[in-house]
Amino acid sequence: MSEPVDEFDWIARLLRPLTRGAPEAFDLLDDAALIPEIDEANQIVVTSDCLVEGVHFLASDRPDMVARKLLRVNLSDLAAKGAVPFGYLMTVAWPRDADWRRRQMFAKGLATDQGAFGLSLLGGDTVSTPGPWTLSATMMGRVDPGGMVRRGGGKPGDLLVVSGMIGDGWLGLKALQGEFTEPDSYLVRRYQLPEPRLGWRVALRHASAAADVSDGLLADAGHIATASGCGLEIELERLPLSPAAARWLERQEDQAGARIALATGGDDYEIVCAVAPQALEAFQAEVGAVPATVVGRLTEGEQTTRFQGEVVTPDRLGWSH
Amino acid sequence: MSEPVDEFDWIARLLRPLTRGAPEAFDLLDDAALIPEIDEANQIVVTSDCLVEGVHFLASDRPDMVARKLLRVNLSDLAAKGAVPFGYLMTVAWPRDADWRRRQMFAKGLATDQGAFGLSLLGGDTVSTPGPWTLSATMMGRVDPGGMVRRGGGKPGDLLVVSGMIGDGWLGLKALQGEFTEPDSYLVRRYQLPEPRLGWRVALRHASAAADVSDGLLADAGHIATASGCGLEIELERLPLSPAAARWLERQEDQAGARIALATGGDDYEIVCAVAPQALEAFQAEVGAVPATVVGRLTEGEQTTRFQGEVVTPDRLGWSH
The missing domain is CATH 3.30.1330.10 (PurM-like, N-terminal domain)
Structure with missing residues (x-):
């Protein structure tokens, strides 16, 4: 067998069994x-x-x-x-x-x-x-005793909230690779210098689940849904976009495809989390200067992505190294 | 400046300052x-x-x-x-x-x-x-509270004791590289599969200082001496040698040079430790099946290596990656 190996497959089938005896490894799902x-x-x-x-x-x-x-x-x-x-x-x-x-x-x-x-x-x-x-x-x-926010723990109905802006890192890489020019290098800086959202620590006490967005928003929100035993719906028109990303998006012909690219490109280093509707106000009171945007919700169904009401099917959910 | 960089130099000058605020890093000397x-x-x-x-x-x-x-x-x-x-x-x-x-x-x-x-x-x-x-x-x-054995802590007069056999790993690499043939592959196994001396845990309670031997015995014993503010004397005729290493040594013309090579080759993954003479009996009672060999002692002087009474000066103390 010398076909390419799927990284998730090797983690699940070959590495996960090696965590037995250590529940603190969370089955390598966190x-x-x-x-x-x-x-x-x-x-x-x-x-x-x-x-x-x-x-x-x-x-x-x-x-x-x-x-x-x-x-x-x-x-x-x-x-x-x-x-x-x-x-x-x-x-x-x-x-x-x-x-x-x-x-x-x-x-x-x-x-x-x-x-x-x-x-x-x-x-x-x-x-x-x-x-x-x-x-x-x-x-x-x-962390405080019991204070680690897990990927599992979300419930159907919880809102999916994302920090900051999505897609900048992926666009920054494309700009560095010369695929388009960007006069002020904002996107390049976002690619080179992620901003860890440590300021969300207190807000996350009101979240039921959370994950780092590094593989791509759809993939990492999917990790929360899977670990929580839920489905999800993400609405691509809700993606929080920086002015630079919005300008890039305007130039694209296939709007749904371009938004999927932003939501699967990876290198965001934002946080995506699940927040119960009744906890949203308390959550938002603690996020400080970093925008918190509701991009969808956990469901009892499948993992679904929509754009302008239509279901769209990404080729892949995120960047697999 | 594009001359080769000395790894110890970059650790000492560029990395050590980054441990400030964390005495638990022991100045990267452990x-x-x-x-x-x-x-x-x-x-x-x-x-x-x-x-x-x-x-x-x-x-x-x-x-x-x-x-x-x-x-x-x-x-x-x-x-x-x-x-x-x-x-x-x-x-x-x-x-x-x-x-x-x-x-x-x-x-x-x-x-x-x-x-x-x-x-x-x-x-x-x-x-x-x-x-x-x-x-x-x-x-x-x-470790038990306060139970970590440090590299510093040795005193002049302490005996330098080494676990197991020295030089096997380095010889195993040479055998793998075809520099000599070894019918039973003992040395190759020693290179490929180091044996961590975890069984010495209780014995080490009687040691004043200890280090892993990975860079070479002379280098790592030297690390203990330096961290302890001492000199040392190592007597090369005392090196514990496996039968395979002894057979290799017999074939060498320059006996002092060959012993220096064994004591600087690295890849031993043994323990070298400092033991006060009055603690040696208690120490040896706890080492179990792994041989403990006195190869020298800490001193108030310089770091010295002797063979048959004569001072020998290695070109280098150990393997620098």
Whole structure:
């Protein structure tokens, strides 16, 4: 069998059995795990994400931006779980030509975001590689006892609420790849420097379920629905779009297809969560400056995407690495 | 500046400042960190190690052996700290041609060693790479309050004791690379499948300092000496050698040079520790079946290596990746 392997399949069939004995791994269906063997007064949420040059960032990206992206993609997972991050371990495989200046810029980027997010480096490993620059971080954050917001826990009727703007990261990558020009580089910055929504921690106490949006909104909202044993309906005309994304959308002929692209492109690093209608007001009172947009709801049926009332069927739900 | 970067230099000058605020990172001078923000009754030791195909293992190595090596190099760090491992997160960057069978064998190797060492997979990330297979794991283990054995803590006069056999891993790599033939593959197995010395946990309560031997005995004993503010003397004729390593040594012309090679080759995954002379008996009563060999002592002087009474000066103290 040398056909391409589906990543979800290998996780479900080969890795999930390896979590037996650790309910804290949540069957690998969540954004993060809890550390076992600690009493409940000290709950710690932990997540590992990996970045590869040419896959998750471009060779032309500045090393300090890569460092900040490494921290931020991990922080985004913790943000979606309602955790307060405090530290991380990191492994870096450097290409043989990675000189002092590149490492210095990389460390400067780490320092910048450590300051911004209150983090300390705790340990890790540094090696050389004949291949592309490859980095991983294991990020830890505290939650109050029982305070981790899970992907499961949503109920039919809950509203699906998303933070910030959807599609900017995917468009930023396309702009970097030269598919269109963008005078002020807003979308490129959104791709290179995700904004983990840690400010939603208090609001998320009013949510029944939450996930980080990294694979694409449809995929990650689907993860909430699946983990919660629900269906969902998403209305594509409700997607929150930045002015730059709205301008790109205006130029597209197939409006439904373009909106599907924005909702499946990935690299958003927003939060999608399920909020019971009666909890929405309390939720919205705590979201602060980051917009909260209702894009659909959990149902008792299938996972359905609509545009102007019509059901549309995306080819794929999100970006599969 | 595009000259090669010294890994210790980049860790010391660029990464160490990033641990400020977290004394639990021990200035990146130890094998592992303690997780901050947990009360002392729940102390957890954490370490991350990374393996790259072509650097830390060979493309021809069986995927299940690579999986087990990934766990074992991390377990070896925890063993040297006196911790009881319980779980890990893992990131895997798969080459595009990594088919189902390869992943299946890899997962089987993880399962084998999870059973052997009482581990659960807790989470992680799986991505694709255009480069070599690259893996990292973040391993966690419990220690009793204050029970983590540090690299610092040794005193002049303490004996340097090493577990098991030194040089097998390095010789195994040479055998795999065809530099000599080895009929029974003992050395190759020692390279491919390190044996973390978790059984030394109780003995290490009698040690003043300890480190994992992965960079090479002289380098890692030197790390203990440096962290403890001591010098050291190592006597190369005392190196514990397996019968296979002894046979290789017999064939070498330069006996001092060959012993230096064994003591600097790395990939041993043994423990080196400092034990006060009056604690040696209690220490040795707890080491079980794994041999404990005194190879030298901490001093008030320099770091010195001797062979048959003469001071020898290695070109390098160990393997720098």
